[in-house]
Amino acid sequence: xxxxxxxxxxxxxxxxxxxxxxxxxxxxxxxxxxxxxxxxxxxxxxxxxxxxxxxxxxxxxxxxxxxxxxxxxxxxxxxxxxxxxxxxxxxxxxxxxxxxxxxxxxxxxxxxxxxxxxxxxxxxxxxxxxxxxxxxxxxxxxxxxxxxxxxxxxxxxxxxxxxxxxxxxxxxxxxxxxxxxxxxxxxxxxxxxxxxxxxxxxxxxxxxxxxxxxxxxxxxxxxxxxxxxxxxxxxxxxxxxxxxxxxxxxxxxxxxxxxxxxxxxxxxxxxxxxxxxxxxxxxxxxxxxxxxxxxxxxxxxxxxxxxxxxxxxxxxxxxxxxxxxxxxxxxxxxxxxxxxxxxxxxxxxxxxxxxxxxxxxxxxxxxxxxxx
Numbered sequence: 001x002x003x004x005x006x007x008x009x010x011x012x013x014x015x016x017x018x019x020x021x022x023x024x025x026x027x028x029x030x031x032x033x034x035x036x037x038x039x040x041x042x043x044x045x046x047x048x049x050x051x052x053x054x055x056x057x058x059x060x061x062x063x064x065x066x067x068x069x070x071x072x073x074x075x076x077x078x079x080x081x082x083x084x085x086x087x088x089x090x091x092x093x094x095x096x097x098x099x100x101x102x103x104x105x106x107x108x109x110x111x112x113x114x115x116x117x118x119x120x121x122x123x124x125x126x127x128x129x130x131x132x133x134x135x136x137x138x139x140x141x142x143x144x145x146x147x148x149x150x151x152x153x154x155x156x157x158x159x160x161x162x163x164x165x166x167x168x169x170x171x172x173x174x175x176x177x178x179x180x181x182x183x184x185x186x187x188x189x190x191x192x193x194x195x196x197x198x199x200x201x202x203x204x205x206x207x208x209x210x211x212x213x214x215x216x217x218x219x220x221x222x223x224x225x226x227x228x229x230x231x232x233x234x235x236x237x238x239x240x241x242x243x244x245x246x247x248x249x250x251x252x253x254x255x256x257x258x259x260x261x262x263x264x265x266x267x268x269x270x271x272x273x274x275x276x277x278x279x280x281x282x283x284x285x286x287x288x289x290x291x292x293x294x295x296x297x298x299x300x301x302x303x304x305x306x307x308x309x310x311x312x313x314x315x316x317x318x319x320x321x322x323x324x325x326x327x328x329x330x331x332x333x334x335x336x337x338x339x340x341x342x343x344x345x346x347x348x349x350x351x352x353x354x355x356x357x358x359x360x361x362x363x364x365x366x367x368x369x370x371x372x
Contacts, residue, residue: 012247012280012332014361016048017368018056020240024226025057027239032209034216035200038064040223042072042089047285047357048227048243050076052365057226058084066221070096073105085165087132091142097121101129106165108132110142112151115158122161130163132202137169137188138181146192153195166219167193168202174215175207175233186214207231229350230340237340243354244334244368245361247278247296249326252318261315262307266292273306273319278330281312284358286332289346296330297337300371303330335370 029037039062045053054065054076064085067073073088080086082104091110092100097117100107109115109131122129136143144152152158169189173179186203193201203217206225210232222231230237253275261267261275278296282288286309294305294314298321306317314332318324333342339350346353 010248010250010279012245012278012284012361013329013364014357015244015246015364015366015368016052017240017242017244018052018365020228020242020368021048021053021226022056022060024228024239024242025060025062025222028206028209028220028222028225029061032204032216032220035218035220036062036064037209037220037222038062038066038087038202039226040066040205040221041076042066042068042223043355044072046223046227046351047354049363049365051079053226055079064219064221066223070099070105074099074103077103077105085130089134089142091134092117092121101125106130106132108134108142108168109162110134111144112148112158115152115162119158119161128161128163130165133164133167133196133199135167135169135189135192137185137192138172139170141170143169144192146188149192149195156197159197164197164199166202167196167199168219168221171203171205171208171215174205174211175231177211177232182208182211182214224351227354228338229354230338233340237338241335241338241368243339243357245280245332245357246329246334247280247314247332249276249278249324249328249330250313251277251326252324253277260307263310264308267307269306269317271319273317274322274324275306276303276316276318276324276330278314278316278332279312280314280332280361281310283311284360285356286314286358287342287346287348287353287356289348290342293345294332294342295337295345296332297334297371298324298328298330300336302336331371334368 039057041050087106091114134143173181200218202219204215204220206222208215225231228242291308296303303316306315339353343350
């Protein structure tokens, strides 16, 4: 059974709006006039299907894509033209150099060991190999430390045979526009670049694009904002919702006041109630943290969850929708209830909501519209 066939067999349907993703990319590009805007497609395009998203964004004019793992890059290479740079963020590891070269994948080099491996690969290949260089300016994850930047500045031979396309860093707190960490990182990045060969810079992530001049560089790298997550928390989302998740109602049950629903009887009816059971659960990525907090929508109105999230099933109090019957659907995600709103209910972020979307959903690519 393919993912798209799953909806014909009683599974929920995840609709992904490629037009909305493309519109979001164009919006972000307009907000970053200092240079082109890439597309971050890691984690299967944040759960929405990199094999569909990548070709669409390339058709719109995107010429730089980023993924986290080499396996993700290798899957995309046959789908994209040769002039599209596919950059892999985790960098080369022992024995992977040949795969990067054969598939024309550009590694992001994160430490001096990776630099040395890529330099040696260039020497063995008898030419120059493209790469990005990552400088850590405060995240303390990947990237050259200040000491490594100094060492590289004093030993430029480490760059022999390496065609540096961009030098990049990653914001720690760009979603908080007035956080002094942002300006501090920009200053540290400028100081590090001044010690190295003159190479174009890549700075802004999704929220960084909204920092204006502070986040401007030669290449922006948005991910979350492409998929409709709000890059400006606390303010209205300027981007389009790109997903809708509609789950079929399997059964509607009448229960009396005081009767319980779900495991451990954590929910009891305060009145005679109608309970709808729908085909989705934590095995599908509907977060268990939504137990007792989740909301669905029916005909544009919210419907509260009743009880806990189960592996394959969810239950909702549809007493105020007496016409709801098996075969109808409840909306679990969409314009009425975007990923950021679901994340707030679950105590997490929209990134986790999207990247948790399950493999059992039927997937359809088409317009995402509010419920009538």
